[in-house]
Amino acid sequence: MSKIALITGVTGQDGSYLSEFLLGKGYEVHGIIRRSSVDYRERIAHLEGTPHFHLHYADMSDSMSLVKLVGKVQPDEIYNLAAQSHVQVSFDAPEFTADVDAVGVLRILEAVRTNHLEKTCRIYQASTSELYGKVEEVPQSETTPFHPYSPYAVAKLYGYWIIKEYREAYNMFCCSGILFNHESERRGETFVTRKITLAAARIAQGKQKCLYLGNLDSLRDWGYAKDYVECMWLILQHKTPEDFVIATGVQHSVREFATLAFKHAGIELRWEGEGIEEKGIVERVNGLTNERVKVGDVVVAVSPDFYRPTDVVNLLGDPSKAKRELGWNPQTTSFEQLVELMVAHDMKKVAADDAAAEIRKVNLAEFLEKGIDK
Numbered sequence: 001m002s003k004i005a006l007i008t009g010v011t012g013q014d015g016s017y018l019s020e021f022l023l024g025k026g027y028e029v030h031g032i033i034r035r036s037s038v039d040y041r042e043r044i045a046h047l048e049g050t051p052h053f054h055l056h057y058a059d060m061s062d063s064m065s066l067v068k069l070v071g072k073v074q075p076d077e078i079y080n081l082a083a084q085s086h087v088q089v090s091f092d093a094p095e096f097t098a099d100v101d102a103v104g105v106l107r108i109l110e111a112v113r114t115n116h117l118e119k120t121c122r123i124y125q126a127s128t129s130e131l132y133g134k135v136e137e138v139p140q141s142e143t144t145p146f147h148p149y150s151p152y153a154v155a156k157l158y159g160y161w162i163i164k165e166y167r168e169a170y171n172m173f174c175c176s177g178i179l180f181n182h183e184s185e186r187r188g189e190t191f192v193t194r195k196i197t198l199a200a201a202r203i204a205q206g207k208q209k210c211l212y213l214g215n216l217d218s219l220r221d222w223g224y225a226k227d228y229v230e231c232m233w234l235i236l237q238h239k240t241p242e243d244f245v246i247a248t249g250v251q252h253s254v255r256e257f258a259t260l261a262f263k264h265a266g267i268e269l270r271w272e273g274e275g276i277e278e279k280g281i282v283e284r285v286n287g288l289t290n291e292r293v294k295v296g297d298v299v300v301a302v303s304p305d306f307y308r309p310t311d312v313v314n315l316l317g318d319p320s321k322a323k324r325e326l327g328w329n330p331q332t333t334s335f336e337q338l339v340e341l342m343v344a345h346d347m348k349k350v351a352a353d354d355a356a357a358e359i360r361k362v363n364l365a366e367f368l369e370k371g372i373d374k
């Protein structure tokens, strides 16, 4: 009998990689989707219609939908990845963020109890390095005190504690993976890494003039999402329910990420100025096929629009426990490889988007010329 997994947040970056990973392990995978007026299933489109992969409508803010779905699917494992996951957006929509990211976790736990699955169903909670927030020590490990520093982090802190509470109160196998930032070619386009790799590709291809960023000094421990989903599974296969820090143990600034990304796109940058006045200027171009990018052009500038009311600026994880107890290798994909693969992907994507737009233009021109009503 194959194991049954239920993934909330299946359409997200991590949900899509986790689905592939679990299908590869022979699981029957069920995912929760929401109704939307536009197609947002791009990341899992290649899995739809394949055997053992099933999608169901439900919502983290709708208890009844979760209770009914957990009863119907009878999962052996639940991976609770669904969240309003953008830190800056959580300042604009704090109540929604709390409902989905905090109370949503409680709804999942109660859905399992209501269906009397608490002895058999293991639960993974997508927790976050944002819990360390205004950090109290560097690097951060499982014993570092939390100091959440955004509405998102405060909501996720509730999720962390309610998981711990149900583990202790009801003896449930539920755990938090405290994951540091992990990125990929499927990363949402408004997170800083993807925003940079897409902009570097567009600028290199003459489709954009300048990239506006916020805090360039912010430090992150960036890993590759595909490597991290394995840990989610390993945490649920562990003999005892425990929380784990998942990180690479290597730290870089936003400025370093941008420098490397532009280099892979064929643009060497030098940095001038400080704070709001800082600029990324073209120092050299290598192998670009268009002549629109010139030495001396300002291609990165700072905009206060991307500053946060409170910003987390020094995240560095200590993955020793995951290495020791899960046998996980935190350096499977290096920072340099991560940036390279994201830029390579976006260079192709930007070129392909142009080709697709060109086809759409031709189709539209033909349509207008022929006139559908005539």
Ligand code: NAP
Pocket: 008, 009, 010, 011, 012, 013, 014, 015, 032, 033, 034, 036, 040, 058, 059, 060, 061, 080, 081, 082, 083, 084, 085, 086, 100, 126, 127, 128, 129, 178, 179, 180, 181, 182, 183, 188
């Ligand atoms: P993501 O790409 O933003 O995906 C979030 C997922 O949650 C999407 O599938 C989204 O569905 C779903 N969702 C949001 N609100 C929902 C609701 N009310 N009901 C049902 N589904 C809902 O996030 P990710 O990067 O894959 O991250 C996965 C999880 O790990 C999140 O909980 C995030 O907070 C956490 N985390 C991420 C990182 C990281 O660096 N990526 C690090 C630590 C923790 P739609 O497609 O319909 O919007």
Ligand code: GDD
Pocket: 085, 086, 087, 088, 127, 128, 129, 130, 179, 180, 181, 182, 190, 191, 192, 193, 195, 212, 213, 214, 215, 216, 218, 219, 220, 254, 306, 307, 308, 311, 312, 313, 315
């Ligand atoms: N998004 C964004 N856009 N961030 C910028 C920008 C910009 O233009 N310029 C600078 N930054 C800085 C942010 O201020 C932050 O310090 C850092 O870049 C990373 O921002 P994000 O990529 O938006 O990620 P995050 O660290 O806030 O949150 C992500 O990682 C968390 C784990 O630590 C999300 O995936 C969260 O869901 C996750 O919990």
